[in-house]
Amino acid sequence: MTPEIDLLVNPRSGRGRAAVTAVRLKERLREAGADVRVLAGRSAADSRRLARLSAADRPDALVAVGGDGLVHQAVQAVVGTGVPLGVVPAGTGNDIARAVGRPGRSARDTAAAILAGRRRSLDAVRVRLEDGAERHFLSVLACGFDARVNERVNGFRFSVGRAGYLLGLLAELRSFTPADFTVEVDGRRIEEPGMLVAVGNTNAYGGGMRVCPDAVPDDGLLDVVFLRAAPTARFIRLFPLVFTGGHTGLDLVVVERGRRVAIRTEAGAAYADGERIGRPPLVCDVVPEAVEMLELTS
Structure with missing residues (x-):
């Protein structure tokens, strides 16, 4: 089956670095045979809405390309669903990415890791x-x-x-x-x-x-x-x-x-x-x- 990957992007994150990273990652994923959707939120609330729509469609992975704020919006959608969440850091602090392991330097390596599908179950905190x-x-x-x-x-x-x-x-x-x-x-x-x-x-x-x-x-x-x-x-x-x-x-x-x-x-x-x-x-x-x-x- 063709892998279905959703890229959730904050185009403004990292002064535009996230948008460039997402384009390169999309190209490498498609070259590897994946079906890729790019979801670009206009605001935090819009990113959260797009992430929930993605999780409802049950893709093989939802990948947040941006900073901790964007990952936070994605978490609201995937928590408890089993939909795998990937984090590609392209923000300012990137503390979550640092905690769970940064991806390889190249978009090709990152795409390969996404498609490999290795998972780790993490705790979340409900407030x-x-x-x-x-x-x-x-x-x-x-x-x-x-x-x-x-x-x-x-x-x-x-x-x-x-x-x-x-x-x-x-x-x-x-x-x-x-x-x-x-x-x-x-x-x-x-x-x-x-x-x-x-x-x-x-x-x-x-x-x-x-x-x-x-x-x-x-x-x-x-x-x-x-x-x-x-x-x-x-x-x-x-x-x-x-x-x-x-x-x-x-x-x-x-x-x-x-x-x-x-x-x-x-x-x-x-x-x-x-x-x-x-x-x-x-x-x-x-x-x-x-x-x-x-x-x-x-």
Whole structure:
């Protein structure tokens, strides 16, 4: 049978790099005998709609060509369906691709890996908001300082790539103050002022910041990192440790692990996979083996 492959593309991702990557990948897949559809969303909501239409058609694979935000939209469609999801990184951070294995350098190698169909079952995380709305994510949910930075960066008039996060961080430091948090992990409670809380299914966000360095996406558990309130000067000194994962040994940091995480705070909106989820209170539940991920590593 002819393999049916859907390419979900954000043409603007990576300053147009995703569109070029998708064209090359489409050509290599067709040369190999696959039937290929290219689905280009005009917005996040449109990408999510196209991904759901694709999943309903049960292709041999849905491949997201873009950044973490596009993968997030694809996850909403494929979770629990068994439709294999491939990730070809062409965005800014690409943390999900980094966690599941980057594909080979050439479009030909990537096409061959897609058609080989090797799979790995990954956990997803279901987020339930107070109004009953639900979303799923694959990487990290964050609330507090880092989510506020994300919100600020998303408000920039133009994209400046990974440097945008650092610009947003410096801007947010001028006004951010610790907030009260109540975080429950399988019933164990953290209740005190803090800078941020991160719930990790994978270990990194923000383009390689290893906020939950020991998180594994197929162990049925969530890693939770809570940063206690700290003076701004100390926070600035310690924050770079997040790029190596060295922050988890500090007395300011509480690390927990569990299957359900509930968060209450007035610290602002939560972000997951780099996308705005909504304001707490919210509950995160791990959903074991909910996504069939294509292994595209060469």
